[in-house]
Amino acid sequence: MPEQTHIKKRIAVFESWSKTYNQSIVDLMLKKFGVDYRDAILGVARKAAPQPGEEVLDIATGTGTVALALAEEANAECRIMGIDITQSMLDAARKNVDSTGMGDIFEFRQASAEELPFADNSYDVVTSSLALHHTNVPAVLRECHRVLRPGGRVVIADVTANRTWRCPVGAFYRLMDQLYMLGTESNDLFCQFHTQEEWMGLMRNAGFAGVEQKFFAPKHSWSRGIIIVSGAKPSA
Numbered sequence: 276m277p278e279q280t281h282i283k284k285r286i287a288v289f290e291s292w293s294k295t296y297n298q299s300i301v302d303l304m305l306k307k308f309g310v311d312y313r314d315a316i317l318g319v320a321r322k323a324a325p326q327p328g329e330e331v332l333d334i335a336t337g338t339g340t341v342a343l344a345l346a347e348e349a350n351a352e353c354r355i356m357g358i359d360i361t362q363s364m365l366d367a368a369r370k371n372v373d374s375t376g377m378g379d380i381f382e383f384r385q386a387s388a389e390e391l392p393f394a395d396n397s398y399d400v401v402t403s404s405l406a407l408h409h410t411n412v413p414a415v416l417r418e419c420h421r422v423l424r425p426g427g428r429v430v431i432a433d434v435t436a437n438r439t440w441r442c443p444v445g446a447f448y449r450l451m452d453q454l455y456m457l458g459t460e461s462n463d464l465f466c467q468f469h470t471q472e473e474w475m476g477l478m479r480n481a482g483f484a485g486v487e488q489k490f491f492a493p494k495h496s497w498s499r500g501i502i503i504v505s506g507a508k509p510s511a
């Protein structure tokens with residue numbers, strides 16, 4: 276299937292999911308992954324730890340949950356740009372941040388993670404949560420590195436591939452996982468998941484230093500886990 280058709284289908288899934296996203300993501304994460312969605316979001320915001328005056332970019336911001344957690348972490352003293360390919364997600368994000376009274380510090384823009392519409396060295400912090408498996412990760416990490424200022428930090432949460440999927444009978448475990456996830460929005464066939472180890476390599480290959488990870492192990496030994504991976508763009 277051509278890439279453009281994938282993108283259109285993916286946007287259509289997220290357009291319809293945007294109406295129920297905030298509640299259904301909490302249930303999905305808990306029931307299928309055994310992870311509290313709030314733990315993943317706070318994990319990203321606390322690791323990113325935006326400081327007063329910093330410029331923050333949240334990629335694939337969805338309904339703005341991470342963006343809001345980042346604002347709270349910085350006592351609303353930073354500026355936050357959220358981008359997403361799905362306009363209805365951004366509309367929900369705008370509504371959510373406005374309802375907190377902190378709306379002025381946010382800007383939202385429709386854009387692709389793979390082609391960020393920003394100049395080189397323009398952000399202090401880049402974050403993304405539960406979205407990069409929908410993208411070409413090496414391309415997105417290259418863009419994260421490009422838009423970060425030297426010394427800037429990147430923090431990413433994502434759903435991982437399971438190690439068992441890479442073993443000789445991995446296709447069987449993958450099939451079990453596909454059946455397990457049937458009926459959830461997360462069973463999108465166009466996803467590309469990476470294992471914990473692959474994530475570490477992808478971050479280093481993109482030029483990030485001090486790469487670290489926190490892992491939420493999968494509920495079942497053959498299913499998906501959640502990783503929070505972080506690093507920094509070297510200063511010189």
Ligand SMILES: C[S@@+](CC[C@H](N)C(=O)[O-])C[C@H]1O[C@@H](n2cnc3c(N)ncnc32)[C@H](O)[C@@H]1O
Nearest residue numbers: 289335336337359360361364387388404406409
């Ligand atoms: C599961 S939601 C995650 C939203 C939010 N970050 C969170 O943690 O709740 C995935 C989001 O990724 C967005 N997305 C998917 N592919 C994208 C791309 N190539 N560029 C930007 N956003 C993308 C979708 O529109 C959707 O809002």
